[in-house]
Amino acid sequence: MEINAANQPASGKQSRKLKAREGERIAKETLPADSLTERQKEILKITIQEFVNTATPVSSEAIVHRYRLPISPATVRNEMAELEREGYITHPHTSAGRIPSDKGYRYFVEHLMQRPTGLTRLEQNNIQHQFYQIQLDLNEWLRLAASITARTAQNAAVVSAPRAYDSRLKRLELIEVQERLTLMVVVTQDGTVREQMISLDEPHNQEKLTNISARLNTLLHSQNWGQIEVRIKEWPEDLARVVAIRLIENLRTLDQHQNAQIYRDGLTNILSQPEFSDIGRVRQVLHTLESGQAFTSIIPEMLSADNGGVQVIIGGENRNDDLRLLSVVLARYGVDGQVAGVVGIVGPTRMEYNRTISTVEYISELLSSLMNERRG
Amino acid sequence: MEINAANQPASGKQSRKLKAREGERIAKETLPADSLTERQKEILKITIQEFVNTATPVSSEAIVHRYRLPISPATVRNEMAELEREGYITHPHTSAGRIPSDKGYRYFVEHLMQRPTGLTRLEQNNIQHQFYQIQLDLNEWLRLAASITARTAQNAAVVSAPRAYDSRLKRLELIEVQERLTLMVVVTQDGTVREQMISLDEPHNQEKLTNISARLNTLLHSQNWGQIEVRIKEWPEDLARVVAIRLIENLRTLDQHQNAQIYRDGLTNILSQPEFSDIGRVRQVLHTLESGQAFTSIIPEMLSADNGGVQVIIGGENRNDDLRLLSVVLARYGVDGQVAGVVGIVGPTRMEYNRTISTVEYISELLSSLMNERRG
DNA sequence: AATTAGCACTTACGGTGTGTGAGTGCTAAT
DNA sequence: ATTAGCACTCACACACCGTAAGTGCTAATT
DSSP, rough: OOGGGGHHHHHHEEEEHHHHOOOOOOOOOOOOOGSSSHHHHHHHHHHHHHHHHOOOHHHHHHHHHHHHHHSSSHHHHHHHHHHEEEEEEEEETTTSOOOOHHHHHHIIIIIIIISSOOOOOOHHHHHHHHHHHOOOOHHHHHHHHHHHHHHHHSEEEEEEOOSSSSSSSSEEEEEEEETTEEEEEEEEEOOEEEEEEEEOOOOOOOOHHHHHHHHHHHHHHTTOOHHHHHHHHTTTTTTTHHHHHHHHHHHHHHHTTTTTOOEOOHHHHHHHGGGGGHHHHHHHHHHHHHOOTTHHHHHHHHOOOOOOOOOOOOGGGGHHHHTTTEEEEEEEEEETTEEEEEEEEEESSSSSSHHHHHHHHHHHHHHHHHHHHHHO | OOOTTTTTTHHHHHHHHEEEEEEEESSSOOOOOSEEEEEEEHHHHHHHHHHHHHOSBHHHHHHHHHOOOOOOOHHHHHHHHHHHHTTOOOOOOTSBBBEEEEHHHHHHIIIISSOOSSSSSHHHHHHHHHHHHHHOOOHHHHHHHHHHHHHTTTTTEEEEEESSSSOOOEEEEEEEEEEEEEEEEETTEEEEEOEEEOSSSSSSHHHHHHHHHHHHHHHTTOOOHHHHHHHHHTTOSSHHHHHHHHHHHHHHHHHHOTOOOOHHHHHHHTTGGGGGSSSHHHHHHHHHHHHHHTHHHHHHHHOOOOOOEEEEOOGGOOOSSTTTOOOOOOEEEEEEETEEEEEEEEEEESHHHHHHHHHEEEHHHHHHHHHHHOOO
C-alpha cells in the first residue's frame, strides 16, 4: 500500500488536497504526466473510454477482451488496484468493476485524450451554415448558439450574453411615444442596441427631441459613461441633461452587466443520461441549471481569467456544491478588450470530453468572428 | 347501472365523445350544471379539493370526517360509485380512494370552484411592484412575467412574445458600422424596436445614411409593409430602395412573427410535484416543454380565438399528445387590434385551478396595461 | 325509499429471504 | 513479474408474505 508513496509523495498529497477543495482558481491542478507507468496510462485510458461509452463499471476482463491486450485480467486487476490506490479510479462496491474518479478524468483530459478529433469538417460546415443563413440579431444568435452547442455536444449548453468592457456611445435616438414619454435607443461602438423608456416632466414634440439627440450625438460621440459624467457636470437642468443621465446609467449597466443574460438549452440531453435515473438528482440539477445562480460566479471568473483556452472543471473541482456531480466545459468568445461572453457545456462527469471541448472551442471561435463583423 | 342513463342521456354520450377527442376547438364542451344532485356536487368538490391538496386518492371516510358531513361513509360510497359511473371520478385500483377524472376537473372549473379567490390584494401589489420597479425593455418584461407567473402559480409558465397585427413604421435609423455595413434600427408605432444589419454594395458614410433615413422617415411614416411596397414601386435602384426593401421584410416578419419567441420558467415547480416521481414522465414532459413545439399550435389558436377570457385545457382535452397528462391555462394580453401575446401555465391536471386562473388573468391584465403605455 | 352497519374481498405496499452472477483480492504456482 | 485458481463479497432480481386501506355488496334500520 505504501510502496509508491515514496515514488510520488507529491501526487499523493495533492490528491488529498484536491478533495479538501480549498479556494483554488478553476481548472488549475495540472497532474504530472509521469506519475503513471505506460501500462497504467493505457489501462486508465481504456477504463475511461469504456465507462464513457457503456456507463457501467468496467471489469478487468472486459478490458483485456475488448482491447485484446497481451496480458491477463489478473495483471490488469493488480494495475487497477494500484490506480485506485492513487485515486484515479474507484469501485462502487466489492464485486463491481472500476469507474473513473474526478482525478482520473482530469488525468485523461490532460494527458490521455487524443486531440483534436472532436468535430468533423462536415459538422463544422453545418454549424457555420446555420449561423450565416439569416441575418439575426444578437439575441437570436445566442439562442441559436446555445441550441447548436447543446445538440452537437449532446449535453446542456450555457451561453452568456456578451459583456462590454468599455461601452462608448455611437449613436443615440429619441423617439416620441406619448406627450410625456419618449423612447431612447442607444447604439454603442460595438454594435449593441439598447432601448429604454424615459418619462418626461413636461411635454416635448418629436422635433425638439430630434434636436436634442442631434446635439447629444455630436457632443458625446464615442465617449464612455465616465467621460460623459464629467462632461455634463455644469450643464443646465434641462431635458438634454436628463437624457444624458439616463444614457450614463444605460452604458454603465452595459459595462457591469448585472443583468447578465444566460441562454440555456439541451436540458433534455443531460437528463436522458443513465446517471439521472434518480429523480432526486434530476430535480436538483434542473433547479441548479434553471436558476442559473451556479453560473454567477463561474462565468465572471472565466471572463477575467488570463488563460484564454478552454476550461474544464470536473465534478468535485467545482466550487459550487450543486455542480459537484457535473462537469463544466467553458470557452470565452468575443472581441479582445471590447466584449466577451462565455459558451459552455454542462453534463455528467462521464462525458466525451474530447468532443465537448472541440464543440465549445469551435462555437466560441465562430461567435467571436460574428461579433467581429458587427463592430465598427 | 342504467338507472340514470335515462335521466342524462346527453351527458353520457358527451363524455364518450370527449374521450374520443375529435378535432374540437379548445375549451368548449361546457358540461350541464344540473346533471348532478347537490349532494353529488358537494362530494365531487370535496374530492377534488382533497386530491389537489394531498395528491393521494380520497376515501369515503376521509370525506365525511374531514368535512363533518351529516352522512355516513357508506352513503358517500354510493354517491361516489354514481359519480364514477358518470365519469367524473375514477379509482386506480379496487382498494384505493377516488381521484378526479378530466371530466371531473372540468365540471369543477365550470361550476364548483368559487371565484375569484385567487390572489390576495397583497400579492397583486407585490407583483405590480416588480414590474414597475425598473424601466425594462420588452424582452426583460416578458422574462420577468414568466418568472413571476411561475412562482405565483407554483407551476411552469409560458409567455409568448407579442405578435403585431399591423406594424407601422414610427422611425427608422441608419448607423454606420463599417464602410459597407450599416445597422438599421426600426421602431414601430407600438414601440417595438428591431435591429438588423444591412451590407451595402458600395461605401457610404454616416452623413449620407442620415440623409436617407431622414427622407425615408418622412416618406414612409406610419405606413405598414403593404403600403411601403406600393410606394417604392417606381423608385430608382439606389440605397434608399435597398433599405426600404429590408424594412418591408422586417415589418412583415414582425406581423407574421414566425420567430414567435416563447419565454419559459418554473419547470422545477412542476417536476417537484408527486405525479412526477417517475423518471420517464419527467423526461417526456421536459422534452415537450423545452422544445416548445407543443405550443406552436395552441398559442396561435388562443390568439385568434374570439373568446377573450381565460382558457383552461384539462389533460386529455389537449390536442397535443405530449400534453395529455397536463393542464394548460391560458390568457391573452396585448392591445386590441395592435399586438397580442399569451401568458400561460402548464402543470399536472391536479392543480389549483382557481389560483392558476387568477394568476394568469392578473398577469395578462398587467402586461396589457404595460403594453398600452408603450404605444404612441 | 333512502341510509347505514357489517363484512367479505381486493390490492398496493413494505419488509424479508434467497440464490445467482459478476467481479474482486489474495495466494500459490509458473 | 505474471497468471491461474479460488474463496469471498455484494448488488440485483424475484418471490413471498402480512398488513392496512378502502371498496362493493347485502341486509338491517330509519
